[in-house]
Amino acid sequence: xxxxxxxxxxxxxxxxxxxxxxxxxxxxxxxxxxxxxxxxxxxxxxxxxxxxxxxxxxxxxxxxxxxxxxxxxxxxxxxxxxxxxxxxxxxxxxxxxxxxxxxxxxxxxxxxxxxxxxxxxxxxxxxxxxxxxxxxxxxxxxxxxxxxxxxxxxxxxxxxxxxxxxxxxxxxxxxxxxxxxxxxxxxxxxxxxxxxxxxxxxxxxxxxxxxxxxxxxxxxxxxxxxxxxxxxxxxxxxxxxxxxxxxxxxxxxxxxxxxxxxxxxxxxxxxxxxxxxxxxxxxxxxxxxxxxxxxxxxxxxxxxxxxxxxxxxxxxxxxxxxxxxxxxxxxxxxxxxxxxxxxxxxxxxxxxxxxxxxxxxxxxxxxxxxxxxxxxxxxxxxxxxxxxxxxxxxxxxxxxxxxxxxxxxxxxxxxxxxxxxxxxxxxxxxxxxxxxxxxxxxxxxxxxxxxxxxxxxxxxxxxxxxxxxxxxxxxxxxxx
Ligand code: FAD
Numbered sequence: 385x386x387x388x389x390x391x392x393x394x395x396x397x398x399x400x401x402x403x404x405x406x407x408x409x410x411x412x413x414x415x416x417x418x419x420x421x422x423x424x425x426x427x428x429x430x431x432x433x434x435x436x437x438x439x440x441x442x443x444x445x446x447x448x449x450x451x452x453x454x455x456x457x458x459x460x461x462x463x464x465x466x467x468x469x470x471x472x473x474x475x476x477x478x479x480x481x482x483x484x485x486x487x488x489x490x491x492x493x494x495x496x497x498x499x500x501x502x503x504x505x506x507x508x509x510x511x512x513x514x515x516x517x518x519x520x521x522x523x524x525x526x527x528x529x530x531x532x533x534x535x536x537x538x539x540x541x542x543x544x545x546x547x548x549x550x551x552x553x554x555x556x557x558x559x560x561x562x563x564x565x566x567x568x569x570x571x572x573x574x575x576x577x578x579x580x581x582x583x584x585x586x587x588x589x590x591x592x593x594x595x596x597x598x599x600x601x602x603x604x605x606x607x608x609x610x611x612x613x614x615x616x617x618x619x620x621x622x623x624x625x626x627x628x629x630x631x632x633x634x635x636x637x638x639x640x641x642x643x644x645x646x647x648x649x650x651x652x653x654x655x656x657x658x659x660x661x662x663x664x665x666x667x668x669x670x671x672x673x674x675x676x677x678x679x680x681x682x683x684x685x686x687x688x689x690x691x692x693x694x695x696x697x698x699x700x701x702x703x704x705x706x707x708x709x710x711x712x713x714x715x716x717x718x719x720x721x722x723x724x725x726x727x728x729x730x731x732x733x734x735x736x737x738x739x740x741x742x743x744x745x746x747x748x749x750x751x752x753x754x755x756x757x758x759x760x761x762x763x764x765x766x767x768x769x770x771x772x773x774x775x776x777x778x779x780x781x782x783x784x785x786x787x788x789x790x791x792x793x794x795x796x797x798x799x800x801x802x803x804x805x806x807x808x809x810x811x812x813x814x815x816x817x818x819x820x821x822x823x824x825x826x827x828x829x830x831x832x833x834x835x836x837x838x839x840x841x842x843x844x845x846x847x848x849x850x851x852x853x854x855x856x857x858x859x860x861x862x863x864x
Contacts, residue, residue: 385409385410385413385418385419385490385491386410386418386419386420386421386487386488386489386490386574387406387409387410387418387419387420387421387489387490387491387492387493388420388421388422388423388480388483388484388487388489388491388492388493389402389403389406389420389421389422389423389467389492389493389494390422390423390424390425390476390480390492390493390494391422391423391424391458391469391494391495392424392425392440392494392495392497392655393440393495393497393526393653393654393655394495394525394526394655394658395424395451395454395455395457395458395614395615395654395655395656396458396615396618396655396656396657396658397458397461397462397465397563397564397615398560398561398562398563398615398619398657398658398661399525399560399561399658399660399661400495400525400561400658401495401523401524401525401561402493402494402495402521402522402523402525403420403422403564404561404564405493405521405523406420406491406493407420407465407467407564407565407567408564409491410567411567417568417571418567419487419567419570419571419574420466420467420567421467421468421470421483421487421489421570421574421578422462422467422468422469422470423469423470423471423472423479423480423483424455424469424470424471424472425471425472425473425474425476425479425480426471426472426473426474426593426594426595427439427440427442427474427475427476427505428442428473428474428475429474429475430475430476430477430505432504435501435504437501438501438502438504438505438508439476439501439502439505440497440499440501440502440785441499441501441703441777441785443595443783444777444778444779444780444783445598445599445778445779446599446607446747446778446779446780446781446783447653447654447780447781447782447783448595448596448598448599449595449596449599449604449607449747449781450611450613450650450653450654450747450781451595451613451654452590452593452595452596453608453612453613453614454613454614454615454654454656455469455471455590455593456590456614457613457614457615457616457617458614458615459590461615461616464566465563465564465566465567466566466567466568466569466570467567467570468570468574468575468578470483470578470581470587471587471588471589471590471592471593472586472587472588473588473592473593473594476505476509477505477508477509477512479586480492480509480512480513481509481512481513481516481518482581482586483581483586483587484513484516484518485516486577486578486580486581486584486586487574487577487578487581488577489518490518490519491518491519491520491521492513492518492519492520492521493520493521493522493523494506494520494521494522494523495522495523495524495525495526495655496522496523496524496525496526496530497526498526498527498531498693498696498697498786499696499697499700499785499786500697500699500700501700501701506522510522525655525658526655526658526659526693527659527690527693528552528555528557528659528660528663528686528687528690529552529555529690531693531694531697531698533555534548534551534552534555534690534694535551536551541694541695541697541698542691542694543695543707543800543801544800544801545687545688545691545801548687548690548691548694549684549687549691552687552690552691552694553687557660557663557664558660559664560658560660560661560664606745606746607745607746607747607781609746610745610746610747610748611650611746611747611748611781613650613654613656614656615656615657617656618648618651618656618657619657621646621647621648621651621657622648622651622657622661622662622665625646625648625662625665625666625669626669626673626674627643628643628644628645628646628647628682629646629666629669629670629674629678629679629682630673630674630675630678631675631678632644632645632678632679632681632682633675633677633678633681636681636682636751637751637752637818638752638818638819639738639739639750639752639753639818639819639824640819640821640822640823640824640827641823644750645750645751646682647748648662649748649782649784649787650747650748650781650782652689652782652784653781653782653783653784659686659689659690662686663683663686666679666682666683666686667679667683688787689784689786689787691790691801692784692786692787692790692791693786695707695786695790695800696785696786696789696790702786702789702790702793703770703773703774703777703785703788703789704770706793706796706798706799707793707798707799707800708797708798708799708800708802710860710861710864711796711797711798711860713860713863713864714768714798714856714857714860715766715856715859715860716762716766716767716768716856717766717767718767718768718771719765719767722765722767722843723761723765723767723771723772723775725840725843726740726757726760726761726765726767726772726843727740727744727775728740728744729741729744729828729829730840730843731760731840731842731843731844732839732840732841732842732843733760733811733812733842733843733846734811734812734815734825734829734832735753735756735811735812735814735815735819735824735825736753736756736757736760736811737825737828737829737832738753738819738824738825738827738828738829739753739754739756739757739828740757741828741829742828743776743779743780744779745828747779747780747781747782748780748781748782749780750824752814752818753824754776754791755791755795755809756809756811756814757772757811758772758776758791758792758795758796759795759808759809759811760809760811760844762792762795762796763795763796763797763808763809763849763850763853764808764844764846764849764850764852764853765843765844765849766849766852766853766856769792769793769795769796769798770792772792773788773789773792776788776792797857805853805854805857806854808850808853808854810846810850811846812846
């Protein structure tokens, strides 16, 4: 008997419910001789007449690089567990049933995903498998709490973080599952079936996924100086968590301090670490060397991620549709030259330029600077927040289908729990406050303080552009 494990954003072996169940199933069969085969699909082309695109948002370039490397690493770990990892491209509604049929898999397992378009696709795959006489089981694993477990008294969903957090933090977090014990490895029958699927063109190797197709080699080399994708490196990063947690409540807003935050976001994005593993790690830290307030402050951020995912569960297309509908008529003034200056870190506003260059060169940006950069873009520069969100989506190694659009909506004022519109970040004041020694700006924009370096004058006057943004907002409200 064979179980097919369809992996998506859960590229790990520790604390993996679907993997654990698949291995237990294999061990319980044929005197312990059942097989597990893992499949990862570069999903494309799934559409529906009614809903349009089905499935996850297509990965941005930086995330594709991450997944390519993380999948290579996972291949080795799964092989050690006696599980071959195979790859395919295309519409999961064709690929999953085809691979399951080729392997004669009686069960298919996967970790749940929560965005409406992905859920719709997964439901269709489940139906198709059922029609072919195969079982399909979905497991939790990407969140601390299932979105339907956290509801308001009236049974609806929360649109404001604080009450959401209060309710979600009440849901118990169960124990971390260990890495399961290895199977003997695939049987000759399964190996032959995989070879046949490869010959038939259903399966490819990781290179065949072409995840690196749009990224130049120099960019990949630069980003690789900052990150090592893969579960093993993720576990090393987890070992260093206490360093980031120590003093987190105070230091988390200081972008120039490399340890001011955990930098675990791409690990959560790709599922190299589960949120449950991190929740328990923070709790342990708070019970030993780290101040309990710091551990709590950090865990609270994990619940921000939960909150974003709860919104992404309830509202489709958060990357384009404002949660406050009146923002659909906001009088933005798209200007490609201005947007380009922002993308390149050439706005003449140092903190934002430092952040945008950190993003371009390392695939990541500190949260405080993300807020300042996003605010400048959609408020002072009056560029549609969707365009900035799309740039982040393409360039962040942690680009997340919930966190990114929800955060952009929060900054732009269109979000459910957005700060009041008049809260417009002044990047110069933010730099004085959070980069007081200038370390961050000096690292990423070294020419900013050199005379005749050609560093540009600010592309917008902060005071005048703030007023223009407030006027635009007032015009939107008047028209609503
Ligand atoms: P830590 O401070 O160590 O926090 C631990 C974890 O908590 C993070 O890894 C993350 O999963 C979660 N978290 C922290 N802050 C937030 C937050 N404000 N909202 C939701 N979850 C949070 N985060 C992403 O993971 N992916 C994105 O695509 C993304 N886009 C963003 C865009 C904008 C405009 C803004 C303002 C924020 C965005 N964030 C995004 C949230 C936040 O900036 C990052 O999660 C954080 O900087 C990651 O660094 P860290 O792992 O060191 O965070």
